[in-house]
Amino acid sequence: MEAPLIPTAVSCPAKVLVAGGYLVLDRNYTGLVFGLDARIHCVVEPIKSTSGVSISEIVVKSPQFRDAIWEYGYRAKEADGGMSVHTLSVGHNQVLSRNPFIETALTYALTYIWSLTPDRIISPASIRILADQAYYSNPGTPLSSSRFLDFGVSLKESHKTGLGSSAALVTSFTAAVLSFYLSKDLFDIESERGLTILHNLAQASHSHAQGKVGSGFDIASAVFGSCLYKRFSPSLLSSLPAPGQPGFGTQLRALVEGAWDTEIAKAAIKMPLGLRLVMCDVDCGSETPGMVKQVLKWREENATEAEGIWQRLQGGNEALAAELTTLAEEKQEDDDKGRFAKLGVIIEENRVAIRDMGEKSGVPIEPPQQTALLDYCTKLDGVVGGVVPGAGGFDAIVLLVENKEDVLAILKQRLSEYKADDVAAEGPKIGRVGTVDVREEMVGVKREELSLYKEWTT
Numbered sequence: 182m183e184a185p186l187i188p189t190a191v192s193c194p195a196k197v198l199v200a201g202g203y204l205v206l207d208r209n210y211t212g213l214v215f216g217l218d219a220r221i222h223c224v225v226e227p228i229k230s231t232s233g234v235s236i237s238e239i240v241v242k243s244p245q246f247r248d249a250i251w252e253y254g255y256r257a258k259e260a261d262g263g264m265s266v267h268t269l270s271v272g273h274n275q276v277l278s279r280n281p282f283i284e285t286a287l288t289y290a291l292t293y294i295w296s297l298t299p300d301r302i303i304s305p306a307s308i309r310i311l312a313d314q315a316y317y318s319n320p321g322t323p324l325s326s327s328r329f330l331d332f333g334v335s336l337k338e339s340h341k342t343g344l345g346s347s348a349a350l351v352t353s354f355t356a357a358v359l360s361f362y363l364s365k366d367l368f369d370i371e372s373e374r375g376l377t378i379l380h381n382l383a384q385a386s387h388s389h390a391q392g393k394v395g396s397g398f399d400i401a402s403a404v405f406g407s408c409l410y411k412r413f414s415p416s417l418l419s420s421l422p423a424p425g426q427p428g429f430g431t432q433l434r435a436l437v438e439g440a441w442d443t444e445i446a447k448a449a450i451k452m453p454l455g456l457r458l459v460m461c462d463v464d465c466g467s468e469t470p471g472m473v474k475q476v477l478k479w480r481e482e483n484a485t486e487a488e489g490i491w492q493r494l495q496g497g498n499e500a501l502a503a504e505l506t507t508l509a510e511e512k513q514e515d516d517d518k519g520r521f522a523k524l525g526v527i528i529e530e531n532r533v534a535i536r537d538m539g540e541k542s543g544v545p546i547e548p549p550q551q552t553a554l555l556d557y558c559t560k561l562d563g564v565v566g567g568v569v570p571g572a573g574g575f576d577a578i579v580l581l582v583e584n585k586e587d588v589l590a591i592l593k594q595r596l597s598e599y600k601a602d603d604v605a606a607e608g609p610k611i612g613r614v615g616t617v618d619v620r621e622e623m624v625g626v627k628r629e630e631l632s633l634y635k636e637w638t639t
């Protein structure tokens with residue numbers, strides 16, 4: 182007899198790519214990614230089917246958002262096509278929007294479970310998703326004493342802050358479903374093998390849902406936390422049949438359990454004592470896929486010039502990682518004023534190369550509006566430096582700041598006074614600038630206590 186299924190909860194961190202935007206899309210370069218302490222949690226519990234008879238049904242809810250409920254039926258496809266997942270009608274003539282990230286993560290996770298245990302019956306379950314405030318700029322309202330706020334809007338109406346919600350969601354969802362249905366000897370997120378399986382499976386499903394555009398650094402940090410990341414070869418995923426197609430089941434398992442060439446160096450990334458990250462939301466936005474397309478096209482057409490910039494940036498990124506590690510290993514002297522001077526210089530030099538990449542490719546990676554804001558912040562006492570993270574543009578900026586209350590208080594005050602009006606530049610005007618309530622996080626995926634969600638029972 183199969184062991185009874187135990188409610189299971191897992192969470193994953195957000196991300197910020199501090200160095201290596203665009204470069205990390207190519208395996209010859211690396212990305213320096215910090216995990217952030219905003220998390221997305223997924224809780225899986227057994228349910229009795231709503232119809233009374235035991236049909237195959239999984240209900241997914243994101244109760245902090247309106248109309249965020251998705252009901253799925255599932256069945257094994259013929260010819261080793263894996264588990265196919267279809268949307269069930271919720272009733273009340275509600276037209277609910279589909280959630281491709283959830284649908285794909287469920288299809289891939291159930292297929293992997295089925296490929297390991299083809300004779301078992303996958304019993305009905307309910308899955309709740311709960312996310313920290315920092316992922317969205319919509320202000321939430323508290324629900325009793327829960328850390329998870331009620332956003333009062335639909336997911337369509339929410340404004341993301343660019344912290345990688347879909348990656349944290351897909352990874353924690355996959356980890357929670359696998360941990361719920363599989364015994365520890367088949368899947369254990371507290372083991373190296375379990376982390377690798379989770380990484381590979383979440384990369385495959387996130388890439389499928391997202392249209393295969395990213396380097397996967399966001400999934401890597403959702404699993405492993407802060408790290409120096411070298412991507413997997415994109416060809417690894419190209420021969421996988423589409424879900425439902427003959428051979429998808431066996432080939433997904435072979436892919437997930439096979440050898441990948443991803444390189445994840447956790448020890449290469451450290452935050453020195455006395456320093457922290459601060460993220461600032463600039464209340465604007467950019468369209469990453471279009472920027473990526475244009476930068477890569479320019480690189481292809483200007484290979485020699487691009488090579489020079491890419492090499493300069495890679496050198497700067499490596500210097501940044503090395504200096505952070507050196508500082509983290511040093512004994513901290515309280516009043517050593519010059520302690521972070523070298524770090525500041527490395528960041529400034531990286532910014533020059535980033536601007537070069539942007540100007541040459543015609544993409545506003547660090548546009549003048551962001552240059553002005555970064556320069557304004559860098560001049561403040563206790564701010565070591567800052568960059569446009571990830572793809573850059575008009576999204577957030579990230580600062581490295583001395584971890585002192587007065588430094589943070591003055592930074593917040595000066596940001597609230599910041600006026601973008603004086604910057605004469607084409608393109609959008611930066612709106613209100615505020616800090617996002619997050620800081621770096623070294624830990625990746627982790628199990629959670631169910632009591633965290635007691636206020637969110639429906």
Ligand SMILES: Nc1ncnc2c1ncn2[C@@H]1O[C@H](COP(=O)(O)OP(=O)(O)OP(=O)(O)O)[C@@H](O)[C@H]1O
Nearest residue numbers: 243280282310312336341343344345346347348350
């Ligand atoms: N709390 C949530 N519940 C359910 N689905 C969510 C939730 N948060 C995000 N999503 C899904 O993730 C999508 C947003 O993912 P997307 O990749 O566009 O942004 P992101 O990962 O937050 O930001 P970025 O990739 O710019 O860092 C939403 O449209 C929704 O489908």
Ligand SMILES: C[C@@](O)(CCOP(=O)(O)O)CC(=O)O
Nearest residue numbers: 202203205395396397571572
């Ligand atoms: C441009 C790119 O290198 C980074 C994008 O990062 P972000 O989504 O802007 O945080 C793309 C990628 O690596 O997936």
